[in-house]
Every structure is written in structure tokens, then in C-alpha cells.
Amino acid sequence: MLQQQPLTGNGPSNGRGLGMSGHPGMHSLNSVHQPSQHRSDGDTGLEVTENGHESRRDIGDILQQIMTITDQSLDEAQAKKHALNCHRMKPALFSVLCEIKEKTGLSMRNNQEEEPQDPQLVRLDNMLLAEGVAGPEKGGGAAAAVSAATSSGGMSPDSSLEHSDYKSKLSQIRSIYHTELEKYEQACSEFTTHVMNLLREQSRTRPVSPREIERMVGIIHRKFSSIQTQLKQSTCEAVMILRARFLDARRKRRNFSKQATEVLNEYFYSHLSNPYPSEEAKEELAKQCGITVSQVSNWFGNKRIRYKKNIGKFQEEANIYAMKTALVATQNDDSPHTPNSTGSGSFSLPGSADLFLGGSQMNGEQPGYILGGQTNGSWTGRNTSPHAASPHSDGSDHSE
DNA sequence: TGTGATGATTGGAG
DNA sequence: CTCCAATCATCACA
Numbered sequence: 492m493l494q495q496q497p498l499t500g501n502g503p504s505n506g507r508g509l510g511m512s513g514h515p516g517m518h519s520l521n522s523v524h525q526p527s528q529h530r531s532d533g534d535t536g537l538e539v540t541e542n543g544h545e546s547r548r549d550i551g552d553i554l555q556q557i558m559t560i561t562d563q564s565l566d567e568a569q570a571k572k573h574a575l576n577c578h579r580m581k582p583a584l585f586s587v588l589c590e591i592k593e594k595t596g597l598s599m600r601n602n603q604e605e606e607p608q609d610p611q612l613v614r615l616d617n618m619l620l621a622e623g624v625a626g627p628e629k630g631g632g633a634a635a636a637v638s639a640a641t642s643s644g645g646m647s648p649d650s651s652l653e654h655s656d657y658k659s660k661l662s663q664i665r666s667i668y669h670t671e672l673e674k675y676e677q678a679c680s681e682f683t684t685h686v687m688n689l690l691r692e693q694s695r696t697r698p699v700s701p702r703e704i705e706r707m708v709g710i711i712h713r714k715f716s717s718i719q720t721q722l723k724q725s726t727c728e729a730v731m732i733l734r735a736r737f738l739d740a741r742r743k744r745r746n747f748s749k750q751a752t753e754v755l756n757e758y759f760y761s762h763l764s765n766p767y768p769s770e771e772a773k774e775e776l777a778k779q780c781g782i783t784v785s786q787v788s789n790w791f792g793n794k795r796i797r798y799k800k801n802i803g804k805f806q807e808e809a810n811i812y813a814m815k816t817a818l819v820a821t822q823n824d825d826s827p828h829t830p831n832s833t834g835s836g837s838f839s840l841p842g843s844a845d846l847f848l849g850g851s852q853m854n855g856e857q858p859g860y861i862l863g864g865q866t867n868g869s870w871t872g873r874n875t876s877p878h879a880a881s882p883h884s885d886g887s888d889h890s891e
Numbered sequence: 892t893g894t895g896a897t898g899a900t901t902g903g904a905g
Numbered sequence: 906c907t908c909c910a911a912t913c914a915t916c917a918c919a
Binding site for chain 3: 744745746767788791792795796799800
């Protein structure tokens, strides 16, 4: 084995090469020699008992060979590597070198490794999980965002559209996130495998312990996980932006459909004396119009205010709806419960501007808007208990 | 692009 | 809580 290989090294210079090896712990062979002797005694059968000199020179030779291996041609080096691998002292020397490495620089790094999990990463993970980006498909995130968006204002009729839009955007983000994550993981595992193979290969000739490989793998994983953290951060930002946009969409209003406005106006003008629909009426109107109860409330609030502010402007509208009401009433004159029977439909053009403005010559029941249409436009102050029947109500409001 | 219409929001009152 | 009043923000149209 060793005898077959011409020793290029010169024995006495034993320790010198080690200092250049980049392993500060091996600056002196003397420090190596002490523990190694005990080990090699046992399992190599080296005749060190004669004197320590022989073994010391032997080790020096080996180390010298290792040091000079890179200076040689590939074939030579390959052959030498093989020879060294088979050397009887290799295991002993190897373990000693590993031990020394452990005790020196690397052990210092060791302490820093056991860092706790990054709290920021935990936050990001939690958020991605909550938003339904990470974790199982169809997470509650979208639903959560929707409920948050609608809790105060109620859903607009096309909010389901926006909802699906939100969901599709979210799933886009999700798929990008997963693709990237997968890419990173793949790259990480490829790189790790590569490094591990390299180190394993190196460990045949260098003091690279399995633990060190493990540590290196840990380092690689940390590096890649920091990249992943960035990815997660970007994903979180994207989700936040999407969410903000979605929540902001509350403010984006769409005009109600013509039919919905019609229904609301009909109710309003036929209950002009007390245009405060009860909760049930609101629900009914909401159902008819395909909007929410709170939207109905908003509509009536706006309508009352705007009507009051500018009665004149709404006269035409009032006339039209009064006409409609009258028409419906006459058509259903058998029916005691015509929907818009507040005005009873018993007046000729009850909502006409003339009638309204000029004070009425009504006999019998008067349309609400004439009664209620006071000069300042207020509905008898604030008799607005929405659930109680209005004093002006003729009791037919419940027909809705 | 300006303007009026209109749905939503906000703050205060009851 | 509802309602009012003011206001905002957007739509729709000329």
C-alpha cells in the first residue's frame, strides 16, 4: 500500500503542511499525535510500541501526501487517493482530524445554529394559511375577506361577481406561490443533493464528518428558506393589495337596475305620507329589487332627504308613479288589498303637481304625499318609528 | 371633461 | 338601533 507509493513528502516537515491546509486546529501535528496514538494503537496494529517516532513520521507522510495531492495529475492523484483510502491509518487519522475540526472553528459556529424559528416567518405562514394561499385548497380566506367587506355595508347585487373575481385572483396568487415554492424546494433539494454528494466524495480524502455534511445541509436550507421568506412576503403583500382593492370595491357603486328603482319609487310615492318602510317591508323590497335591506334603507334615506330638499324637482316623478298607482288600483279595484293603496287610487291624478302644490281639495283619504308634503318637506317632524304605523298611515301599508 | 344623479359613508341626535 | 344631514365617490351622459 503505502510502500507501493513513492513518498513525495519528507518526514520531518510533517506539521508544516497542515498549517496551510486551512484547518487552524491542525497547525501542529503534536496536538494530533497524542489522541491519535491511542486510537491507532488499537485498530491499526501499527507497531508504535517500538517508538513514537515511526508512527509520527508515518502520519506526517500521509498528511504530506494529502497536501500535495492537488499538485499532481489527475491519474496520479486518483491513484494516490485510492492508496490513501486504503491506508491502514486512514480511519484513525480521519477521525482525529474530524475531532479537531469539531473542537475548533466549527464548534463555534455550532452555537449560532440553534436559532429559534423566525417569528416573522411564522407570521407570514399564518397569514398565508388564513388567506387560503397556503394550506388546503379553498381556504377560508376569501370567505373571510368577503364577510369583512360586507359586514358593514351589505352585499351589492353583483358582489358575487366581485367575490368570484377576488377568488380567481387569489387562486392566481396561490398558484404562482405554489409554483415558485416548488421551484425553490426543487432547487434546494437539487443543490443539497449536489453538495452532499460533493462532500461525501470529499470526505473520502478530507476530514468531513457526516455531522458536518448535516450542518452544511442545514446552512443550505436556511439560505433557501430565507429566499422562501421573501417569496412569502411578496405573496402576503399581493394578497393584502388584492384584499384592499376588494374591500375598497364597497365604495364603487353601481346604480340599481331600472326595475329595482321602479319598485322602490313605487313604494316611496305610494307611501309618501310616511315613507318609512318597516323591516318586513324593507326585506320584501330588498327581495324584489335584488338588493340588501341596508341598501333599501340607504335608498329611502337618500330619497327622503333629496325629495324633501327639492320637492319641485320630483314632481314629475311623483306624478308618474301616482299615475301608475292609480292605474294599478283601478285595474284591481275588486281587490281590497291593492299593493299601493295608500292613496286609494280614488283621486284623479293624485300626485299631480297642481294638486300637490296648490294644496288639495281632497275629500276622503288623501294620498300620503299630499298630507305629508308640508311646506318644509318634513314628514311631520320625526314620527319615524319605523316599526310603528304612521299616524297618517291608513293601515294599508301592510299590503306589501 | 364637466355636471348632475345616485349609492355609500360618516357623524350626530334621539 | 334608526334616521337625518352632509359629504364622498362613482356613474352616466351630453
